[in-house]
Amino acid sequence: EPEVTQTPSHQVTQMGQEVILRCVPISNHLYFYWYRQILGQKVEFLVSFYNNEISEKSEIFDDQFSVERPDGSNFTLKIRSTKLEDSAMYFCATRGQGIYEQYFGPGTRLTVT
Amino acid sequence: AQRVTQPEKLLSVFKGAPVELKCNYSYSGSPELFWYVQYSRQRLQLLLRHISRESIKGFTADLNKGETSFHLKKPFAQEEDSAMYYCALSPRQGGSEKLVFGKGTKLTVNP
Numbered sequence A: 001e002p003e004v005t006q007t008p009s010h011q012v013t014q015m016g017q018e019v020i021l022r023c024v025p026i027s028n029h030l031y032f033y034w035y036r037q038i039l040g041q042k043v044e045f046l047v048s049f050y051n052n053e054i055s056e057k058s059e060i061f062d063d064q065f066s067v068e069r070p071d072g073s074n075f076t077l078k079i080r081s082t083k084l085e086d087s088a089m090y091f092c093a094t095r096g097q098g099i100y101e102q103y104f105g106p107g108t109r110l111t112v113t
Numbered sequence B: 001a002q003r004v005t006q007p008e009k010l011l012s013v014f015k016g017a018p019v020e021l022k023c024n025y026s027y028s029g030s031p032e033l034f035w036y037v038q039y040s041r042q043r044l045q046l047l048l049r050h051i052s053r054e055s056i057k058g059f060t061a062d063l064n065k066g067e068t069s070f071h072l073k074k075p076f077a078q079e080e081d082s083a084m085y086y087c088a089l090s091p092r093q094g095g096s097e098k099l100v101f102g103k104g105t106k107l108t109v110n111p
Helices: none
Strands: A005-007 A010-013 A019-024 A029-037 A043-050 A053-057 A065-068 A075-079 A088-096 A108-112 B003-005 B010-014 B019-021 B024-026 B032-038 B045-049 B072-074 B083-090 B105-110
Touching: A005 A088, A010 A019, A019 A088, A019 A108, A043 A065, A043 A075, A075 A088, B003 B083, B010 B019, B019 B105
Parallel strands: A010 A108, B010 B105
Antiparallel strands: A005 A019, A019 A075, A029 A043, A029 A088, A043 A053, A065 A075, A088 A108, B003 B024, B019 B072, B032 B045, B032 B083, B083 B105
16 A cells, blocks of 8 residues: 655754755645644644645744655655754645545654754 | 644553543534544554544544534444544635644553
């Protein structure tokens, strides 16, 4: 069964550094999402992306965050200058046309020191 | 604002016992409600969607708009049901597809 994959599984970075989290969606999926889960807290929506545009973003998704699909396959989340409070599990999810279910990746654990 | 509340952080039952995981939501419109499950070391996966009104792995959930609840039930719990369960809401208003999650309930089914 096709699955969403994410790399890396764990990323450790220093405060102020840029990080790029990568997601490979299920092929033929056209809708992409990023969520994050700070330890002990809820899974929170960050952004949705369709047709090379952001379709919705949360107030968490400020100017430090950006998303793109640079090569038509990977879907990336970039954090320009990481803060300690960005430490969290980041989940990518993707959805096919006419399908309601969002398929989640295994997550990337980001640790900012 | 949309909010999902799962009042129980932990729930422990014995195998064969009924189980009910509670979920209440707050939203002024007509949301779509889901239950997601995360088994140990696995990814989040959809368990149930209120619109489909189906039973998956013996679990059912009924949307009660009057009580704004979407409790998940199973009459006879199995050990393999042990997992983290998340209730989620999708507003669907203005085309929004985001999922708003509750904090989750960790279900442990003891032998």
